[in-house]
Amino acid sequence: MLRQSDNDMLTRVGEGTPMGELLRRFWMPALLEEEISEPDCDPVRVRILGEDLVAFKDTDGNIGIVDAYCPHRRAGMFFGRNEECGLRCVYHGWKFDVDGNCVEMPSEPAESDFKHKVKIKSYPAVAKGGAVWIYMGPPDLKPEIPNFEWAGLPEKQLVVTKRLQECNWAQALEGGIDSSHISFLHRNLEDLKPKPENDKNKSSADFAAADRHPVFFIDETDYGHRISARRNAGDDYYWRVTQFLVPFHTLIPPQIKEGRDCVGHSYAGHAWVPIDDENVWTWSFNCNPTREFNEWEENFFHPRTGMWGPIDDDYKPLANKGNEYLIDRKVQTDDNYTGILGIPNQDAAVQESMGLICDRTSERLGTSDKAIIAFRKRLLKMAKDLEAGIEPPEASASEIFNIRSATYLADTDKSIDEGSDWLTKTQ
Ligand code: FES
Ligand SMILES: [Fe+2]
Structure with missing residues (x-):
């Protein structure tokens, strides 16, 4: 048997919880490769450790896993257009690359540099062994992907x-x-x-x-x-x-x-x-x-x-x-x-x-x-x-x-x- 406090610690995995933080130190299988098999495929919803995310494969075959909510006014990125190396929010057209950079902001004047100040949360992702692996921990501690046979x-x-x-x-x-x-x-x-x-x-x-x-x-x-x-x-x-x-x-x-x-x-x-x-x-x-x-x-x-x-x-x-x-x-x-x-x-x-x-x-x-x-x-x-x-x-x-x-x-x-x-x- 466990004390209630230990049972809570063992089982709760949200951001900021002790177990949640521990799991975020490891690469984890997040989705199957088949779910985003083609470049410019439909984006898919991913929920992991209580975080809602969206995964996509861009035109060059790079994998992005980003926040499910657009940083502009929180529209769902699942409805986005996956096109020309980025996922574009369909509400006002802001577009993000796999690293979370805002690469286009067509709703702002051309001379605005606001897009350089905006990022969408994104996590590193790698395809291996039929799975897409995600790392959700501190970027400076990102390890090698575990060498499972x-x-x-x-x-x-x-x-x-x-x-x-x-x-x-x-x-x-x-x-x-x-x-x-x-x-x-x-x-x-x-x-x-x-x-x-x-x-x-x-x-x-x-x-x-x-x-x-x-x-x-x-x-x-x-x-x-x-x-x-x-x-x-x-x-x-x-x-x-x-x-x-x-x-x-x-x-x-x-x-x-x-x-x-x-x-x-x-x-x-x-x-x-x-x-x-x-x-x-x-x-x-x-x-x-x-x-x-x-x-x-x-x-x-x-x-x-x-x-x-x-x-x-x-x-x-x-x-x-x-x-x-x-x-x-x-x-x-x-x-x-x-x-x-x-x-x-x-x-x-x-x-x-x-x-x-x-x-x-x-x-x-x-x-x-x-x-x-x-x-x-x-x-x-x-x-x-x-x-x-x-x-x-x-x-x-x-x-x-x-x-x-x-x-x-x-x-x-x-x-x-x-x-x-x-x-x-x-x-
Ligand atoms: S809410 Fe996404 S571009 Fe406005
Ligand atoms: Fe069993």
Whole structure:
């Protein structure tokens, strides 16, 4: 449980709040590249950390993310004309470039130099890995963009998507580092029947079903936390190593089916980017650092209809709070644990059911919540340090984010560090 003051600090992300200021020190995925794919495309609304913004790609392909409101008399820039290297407000024609400079002010006399005195708020933006990243912190502290392996992979080895989640970012993230819930929330009832110990075709689901109270090891690292869940698997241990990377990224352990290593070396991950205090974009990716996806994988990971969907044109899940996630009680009796179809829908149902902002003052945490306690402690410390003038060292250390998650079986006499080369940094 948390004190009310700490819960407020953890969850509030507006300008001037301790957590809001901390998150603004990091580059964040703000929108998908596909949302502004062409030069002079339609501008799109972006809301992030409670700020309303508009994104556009100019005639030369440069990306601008500017205030949603014109600095003249506050008309909405969403209605603007994106033309000849700038976004023009349609009320009186003031035009702004991607850096926020006012480049034309046709409503003022030609001899006026007023336009040189006016800027629209704008933030640096960079396209990488299918996302447009934004930096909203102090300009003189702008770091390198974090070096995530997935974001640097070729197009055919990566799928990136996002979906709206109607709750605070922190409780959504806490689901992503909660390795124990896979033995329950996401189970098909068939998987709950343990297979014989000597069955050679066991999958991740079988191992998770066979031992439902894993032992957790949380290692504090330079990038965040290495969260290792160890389950008994006959003569071996079954390890799932989830990575938490500050401030809101995770790498999910791959699935194993047969054998002793990750299947095809494919892994996934999330970023939880706050829209405001009560909504979050849940970003998801699937990647394979060693080869292109095959056709089956392209379908399975499809950004709209695949495993993280299905979502509509506005990236809102079709199964959502408004329709009880399409729960089917017969399916819950006969087929799966929740009666809800799809892993992200199951996650959203329980995370959103906690309320828009989870009341952590009345929780009862158990031993399986170690990773969640560690996450809160770390983020609160970072936010408090920043309030005291100590900058987060992680924000300016791009290379520390170049790591992977892992799943493997290892002899019981081996430590986690001996278990898999795959776990180590990617270069
Ligand atoms: S309000 Fe935008 S130009 Fe007047
Ligand atoms: Fe989950």
